[in-house]
Amino acid sequence: xxxxxxxxxxxxxxxxxxxxxxxxxxxxxxxxxxxxxxxxxxxxxxxxxxxxxxxxxxxxxxxxxxxxxxxxxxxxxxxxxxxxxxxxxxxxxxxxxxxxxxxxxxxxxxxxxxxxxxxxxxxxxxxxxxxxxxxxxxxxxxxxxxxxxxxxxxxxxxxxxxxxxxxxxxxxxxxxxxxxxxxxxxxxxxxxxxxxxxxxxxxxxxxxxx
Amino acid sequence: xxxxxxxxxxxxxxxxxxxxxxxxxxxxxxxxxxxxxxxxxxxxxxxxxxxxxxxxxxxxxxxxxxxxxxxxxxxxxxxxxxxxxxxxxxxxxxxxxxxxxxxxxxxxxxxxxxxxxxxxxxxxxxxxxxxxxxxxxxxxxxxxxxxxxxxxxxxxxxxxxxxxxxxxxxxxxxxxxxxxxxxxxxxxxxxxxxxxxxxxxxxxxxxxxxxxxxxxxxxxxxxxxxxxxxxxxxxxxxxxxxxxxxxxxxxxxxxxxxxxxxxxxxxxxxxxxxxxxxxxxxxxxxxxxxxxxxxxxxxxxxxxxxxxxxxxxxxxxxxxxxxxxxxxxxxxxxxxxxxxxxxxxxxxxxxxxxxxxxxxxxxxxxxxxxxxxxxxxxxxxxxxxxxxxxxxxxxxxxxxxxxxxxxxxxxxxxxxxxxxxxxxxxxxxxxxxxxxxxxxxxxxxxxxxxxxxxxxxxxxxxxxxxxxxxxxxxxxxxxxxxxxxxxxxxxxxxxxxxxxxxxxxxxxxxxxxxxxxxxxxxxxxxxxxxxxxxxxxxxxxxxxxxxxxxxxxxxxxxxxxxxxxxxxxxxxxxxxxxxxxxxxxxxxxxxxxxxxxxxxxxxxxxxxxxxxxxxxxxxxxxxxxxxxxxxxxxxxxxxxxxxxxxxxxxxxxxxxxxxxxxxxxxxxxxxxxxxxxxxxxxxxxxxxxxxxxxxxxxxxxxxxxxxxxxxxxxxxxxxxxxxxxxxxxxxxxxxxxxxxxxxxxxxxxxxxxxxxxxxxxxxxxxxxxxxxx
Numbered sequence: 015x016x017x018x019x020x021x022x023x024x025x026x027x028x029x030x031x032x033x034x035x036x037x038x039x040x041x042x043x044x045x046x047x048x049x050x051x052x053x054x055x056x057x058x059x060x061x062x063x064x065x066x067x068x069x070x071x072x073x074x075x076x077x078x079x080x081x082x083x084x085x086x087x088x089x090x091x092x093x094x095x096x097x098x099x100x101x102x103x104x105x106x107x108x109x110x111x112x113x114x115x116x117x118x119x120x121x122x123x124x125x126x127x128x129x130x131x132x133x134x135x136x137x138x139x140x141x142x143x144x145x146x147x148x149x150x151x152x153x154x155x156x157x158x159x160x161x162x163x164x165x166x167x168x169x170x171x172x173x174x175x176x177x178x179x180x181x182x183x184x185x186x187x188x189x190x191x192x193x194x195x196x197x198x199x200x201x202x203x204x205x206x207x208x209x210x211x212x213x214x215x216x217x218x219x220x221x222x223x224x
Numbered sequence: 225x226x227x228x229x230x231x232x233x234x235x236x237x238x239x240x241x242x243x244x245x246x247x248x249x250x251x252x253x254x255x256x257x258x259x260x261x262x263x264x265x266x267x268x269x270x271x272x273x274x275x276x277x278x279x280x281x282x283x284x285x286x287x288x289x290x291x292x293x294x295x296x297x298x299x300x301x302x303x304x305x306x307x308x309x310x311x312x313x314x315x316x317x318x319x320x321x322x323x324x325x326x327x328x329x330x331x332x333x334x335x336x337x338x339x340x341x342x343x344x345x346x347x348x349x350x351x352x353x354x355x356x357x358x359x360x361x362x363x364x365x366x367x368x369x370x371x372x373x374x375x376x377x378x379x380x381x382x383x384x385x386x387x388x389x390x391x392x393x394x395x396x397x398x399x400x401x402x403x404x405x406x407x408x409x410x411x412x413x414x415x416x417x418x419x420x421x422x423x424x425x426x427x428x429x430x431x432x433x434x435x436x437x438x439x440x441x442x443x444x445x446x447x448x449x450x451x452x453x454x455x456x457x458x459x460x461x462x463x464x465x466x467x468x469x470x471x472x473x474x475x476x477x478x479x480x481x482x483x484x485x486x487x488x489x490x491x492x493x494x495x496x497x498x499x500x501x502x503x504x505x506x507x508x509x510x511x512x513x514x515x516x517x518x519x520x521x522x523x524x525x526x527x528x529x530x531x532x533x534x535x536x537x538x539x540x541x542x543x544x545x546x547x548x549x550x551x552x553x554x555x556x557x558x559x560x561x562x563x564x565x566x567x568x569x570x571x572x573x574x575x576x577x578x579x580x581x582x583x584x585x586x587x588x589x590x591x592x593x594x595x596x597x598x599x600x601x602x603x604x605x606x607x608x609x610x611x612x613x614x615x616x617x618x619x620x621x622x623x624x625x626x627x628x629x630x631x632x633x634x635x636x637x638x639x640x641x642x643x644x645x646x647x648x649x650x651x652x653x654x655x656x657x658x659x660x661x662x663x664x665x666x667x668x669x670x671x672x673x674x675x676x677x678x679x680x681x682x683x684x685x686x687x688x689x690x691x692x693x694x695x696x697x698x699x700x701x702x703x704x705x706x707x708x709x710x711x712x713x714x715x716x717x718x719x720x721x722x723x724x725x726x727x728x729x730x731x732x733x734x735x736x737x738x739x740x741x742x743x744x745x746x747x748x749x750x751x752x753x754x755x756x757x758x759x760x761x762x763x764x765x766x767x768x769x770x771x772x773x774x775x776x777x778x779x780x781x782x783x784x785x786x787x788x789x790x791x792x793x794x795x796x797x798x799x800x801x802x803x804x805x806x807x808x809x810x811x812x813x814x815x816x817x818x819x820x821x822x823x824x825x826x827x828x829x830x831x832x833x834x835x836x837x838x839x840x841x842x843x844x845x846x847x848x849x850x851x852x853x854x855x856x857x858x859x860x861x862x863x864x865x866x867x868x869x870x871x872x873x874x875x876x877x878x879x880x881x882x883x884x885x886x887x888x889x890x891x892x893x894x895x896x897x898x899x900x901x902x903x904x905x906x907x908x909x910x911x912x913x914x915x916x917x918x919x920x921x922x923x924x925x926x927x928x929x930x931x932x933x934x935x936x937x938x939x940x941x942x943x944x945x946x947x948x949x950x951x952x953x954x955x956x957x958x959x960x961x962x963x964x965x966x967x968x969x970x971x972x973x974x975x976x977x978x979x980x981x982x983x984x985x986x987x988x989x990x991x992x993x994x995x996x997x
Binding site (some may be wrong): 090092093097100101104105106107108109110111112113114116117119146147148150151156160161163164165167169170171172173174175176179195197198199201202203204205206207208209210211212213214215 | 410897
């Protein structure tokens, strides 16, 4: 990534939504994963007035292949794959739960592999086959995993569900899950706050055993 | 016709949810929309000295910034009742002045053409503060505690019967302990989000809320816009658990911002922002005192709770609410005190009061059982409450003894060796624990509209909402039975404030409140059909008496001759009618709280009230004498845990809940709901905790990598059973609420099981492994 895209100074008093720039938070995720705390401390920095003009964002022409369809987007390079799907392509089936790769609601399949779409820039996925929840069913015919989720009531509010289903499809593709405990472990990147976990495992087992 | 209520049908909105087509509030794209990003305070107390937005204004795509300096003036909200709308911070209308009361308080909204640009511009806003010394820790501010007069909606929170102090003195066995619970955050998967669009003087808002009706009322009164000019829509909500029950600053700010820039605005909270500006569960310190006989009969209970609220609203975590009725005891004293801190404002969190409150009370019961060398189940049976001794009323229905019995059997309680740290499985210490689950069965006034179309399908409309609990589905079932139509012919429309006002999704009350209103509206339509047929000289029912005609399977026909009749479709087509509709309002409340929700003149609600005067279903329902009864649900939670004796890691191995919640509307959804509550309780017991920096009052654990919630790998084997006997008095349907009772008792049962496994009693939630060393 081009360094010019960053705000000039990471100043503690610049209290944005997350308190950090997008690049900053990608770093923060790695740190948070290590269990460290990065809550900004109060410093004397409140008085600093920046003199450097803000960097101009760069846009790029990106061709994204989503559910078999090509989309040409002239897009801010800072756009994550998640935001590109939800906002630029108006395909909000993929959900934003934390924007930090901690909840799994944004899970999509890239070349058949499950990834957190909030942790990757859209511009990095030209030429990839991206599959979202909107692309799993064939017309009116649900994907077997979607049908199994419906049958086993593997959700309540439905907000984590697209991510859970994409993750479950990815899990089957990986072929590692042999036992219930494997499924639970390998699905633990997808949080369901409503707590439909037991039903999610039942749904996955049904598809896996076919 | 076979009843659909009680059948385990799939969720009617399930197909939309598994295909990604259910639209949540952030998923609307009005033309010309801009993105708003909140800027939050970085100090816990003080004043804004200056806001330097020069850099932000030069950022590409910048559209506008709103702060107290240029925001429109707000009016005070006209409602403080969650049913009609409760703004979360009554003493802090957002962005009206320079005062800061907590870290993470909304101080500006920055708008730009794209989300990336808005985030970037927001990061460039420089805010200077005048910092004052905040009150941060509950333990260090106890000298400021006071006794609030009442709880939410006027609930009675200082309770006294008999002479608890004197009885304690003279009791054979005395027990006293203090228990603490930390701040918890709801963390629904969908962050709070709002899209607001003005069309002239009309405001359209898509809002993630547990009350479209309340959100609309608040926007109307706070912005000074007539109610009929405001619409709030929330077709799908990604969980709430209480956090979307009150209205938070983000909603009204989005509408204000949209007005300021004269363009639609989308504003979604980042996960981090939800830790300060979208509610939380209060921290509690609870002292429990028991006086008992050596046989375990309780003679006195005292439950004293100290919790904390912000400086901008008074929210009391009513931890003692269940204590006065859960067991039979002549002398009871329940008290609540409050300390104000410079923290974000708390609000109801799944089973507010009962969840932390039963934790303290029921761990104390377990301690008393061990002290008396009694079986914990036996201690509860000895103190079983046949009646509500606080209000001196009967329970409308109660099967708690059966819940204990079935739960004990399912967990294998009889194999339990009562001696702590006596049982092992391989390398693991084994522990069994149990507790009572309890939650009031709330019902409040609700209205609904039913429309039957000539093609044979029917629609229901109600301004309640489905926050993920399954309201669309169970209301479809209730409507199908009332209409005598298959579920495929029913379409239930919720989540739009234009519909007749339904209950807010709080207090586990929607099923019990809205179900009867929908049923009555559907039956109201059928009454009209009967009257029509009687007057129609070409109808086979012409001239018959109304009371001799019944409806089933899409037909009206004679009660004692089913062949004599006709289909709804035949009648409507012959009459040349496209549809027949009815409004109904059931004015029944089982709540303690005083409610003042008069229907506004000219509203759909007022029309429903008027039409209901001649609706037999409403009249029958409203004339049930409910005064002799307390409506309350009970259940039992039983848990088996495995504890690693070297690492002190705790794994819940099996958890069983047996619940008496009246009629079960849909066992598939009901089990899921209870399991969800149990899992919330596992988080509360073992891992969830919000930590504040003791120096500056900032939330340290402000994301899902630091605020841990249960994941799939944490799951035990979960078993849920229901008594499934309809409550004869709550409503004609007989169902009580189910959303919250599942979290009560489970946290305790886990705690008690850990003690049984290890011999170590932890009185400070969560039970993390460091506390077991």
